[in-house]
Amino acid sequence: MAPTLRMGMVGMGNAGLAFISAIQNHPDFEWVAFVEPHETTKVTYETRWGVKGYTDLSAMLASELLDVVCIASPTEHHTRQALEAIAAGLHVLVEKPMAVTLEDARTMVRAASDHGVILLVGHSHSYDMPILKMREVVASGRLGAVRMAHNWCFTDWIYRPRRPDELSASSGGGVTLRQGSHQFDILRLVCGGRVRSVRARTYDWDRTRPAIGAHCVYLDFEDGAVATAVYNGYGGFQTSELVEGLSEWGFPQPARGWDVKRRGQIASNSQDELRAKQERAGKVIPDHAPFHPFFGITVVSCEGGDIRQSPQGLRLYTAEGVEEIVYATDRSPRELVLDELAGAIHGRVAAVHDGGWGMANLEICLAAISSSERATEIFLNEQRAVPL
Structure with missing residues (x-):
């Protein structure tokens, strides 16, 4: 042992x-x-x-x-x-x-x-059980090659209690570095890892809360697959509405409606905001949940069918119909x-x-920001394949 x-x-x-x-x-x-x-x-x-x-x-x-x-x-x-x-x-x-x-x-x-x-x-979130199982389905070749993959996530991220560094891209903050990291990891895992280039637009559209709060990113993979990562953290529509009312961590949302923070609901000064963040620490991410985590909605399109996450695991859409594959939720x-x-x-x-995988992921985050600033496609150098 x-x-x-x-x-x-x-x-x-x-x-x-x-x-x-x-x-x-x-x-x-x-x-x-x-x-x-x-x-x-x-x-x-x-x-x-x-x-x-x-x-x-x-x-x-x-x-x-x-x-x-x-x-x-x-x-x-x-x-x-x-x-x-x-x-x-x-x-x-x-x-x-x-x-x-x-x-x-x-x-x-x-x-x-x-x-x-x-x-x-x-x-x-590429460690989430359904995402790992998506990769297994793709790697098995059962549905043929991946041609498209998408992760779309709409939340209130920008208005949650934050330290100043969490909102500053130069300190590793903002939606593209902190939340895009999840999206790009998911998409790279299911598509094989080797991204050729990035084309993106990032957004900072609330002057009272200056930070990258949304993005739309297009990933072109070496083998011809493509992917999109869309994130909007400005607290309007929530993708939980599209995933059977479940939260990022696998809990049903309250029946009264979405508990969403919006513009004007953040603390009035930095000290109050930091205090609110400290009070929130340890209460946000649960040990276990009744359903699998949902980081937005992820859909993978292969030559022989589509895959998306379900509350219990995965759903496969093929010429034979819809197949539900259930995975236990006992491991966080x-x-x-x-x-x-x-x-x-x-x-x-x-x-x-x-570390090499994490560096490749960081390269995409920084390339997305640079692509938006320069209005051009950014070609990558640090990408790597998913280990077999």
Whole structure:
């Protein structure tokens, strides 16, 4: 039996807190420490979970025996913290987007290779069970080659409580970097990975909330497949209306109607907004849900039929009719992240979402922004195929 992997967590916001239950329940991992720079919050979490907290990464690395560091801090800190953990000989799981710039991402990938450690990038919604199963259907060849794939998502993202860096593209913020990361990961996984070029338009149309809040992105793949990623985070129509009333995390929406934040409903100043974000931490992403997560609506068109997600799994549309394929909902997406991480560390599987995959995903995010600014098609250099 492989030894238990001792994990330290960096960052205890929504992204970090969402992993705690998955780590505690996973047979391959033990959560032993965390980093939280705010002393009061650190003490609160130490009391709640009985796990030692530190106010900075260096102190945790010096004091704890670790195998893995999970980095769930703001994006602008990812590269520095990942390099520090890698230099200590530790494997790294880093949230998406993995870095702010492609050069930072390359530095992270090179460092992991030089030190012989695993660098994994996640969570993204390409870890959702239905998306993984879509890839299996495509790879089986049952429906022939993929010709088109689409992910469309309409939410209130731009009006949820945010730190300033979450709205600034130069710090890894805005819809294209933070939510497009999910979309491009999904589309690359089901279409094979190798995107040839990107053509996009990004939008910032609320002067009271300056940020990239929407985009329309066209991906042209090397093998002739095409894909679109549409995201509108301005709080009008919700794609949950198209996916049987289910939320991003697999819960039915309230019967009274969609609980949507719109223009004018955000906090009146940055301190109130930060306080609202802190109060929201840990309440947004559930451990388990009655249905599978729905990150918008994903439809894949193959030569022999179409695939889309259903609440229970997948629906296949072919000449023979509609086939429902049911998958259990007992594993959360973050447990599936940990499955891949442990499998890669112990040599059981080749990681799909490794540093090179994450860098290719970041390249698309940055290319979409550049395409919009320059009104031109952007050709890519860092793309890679899905490992067989």
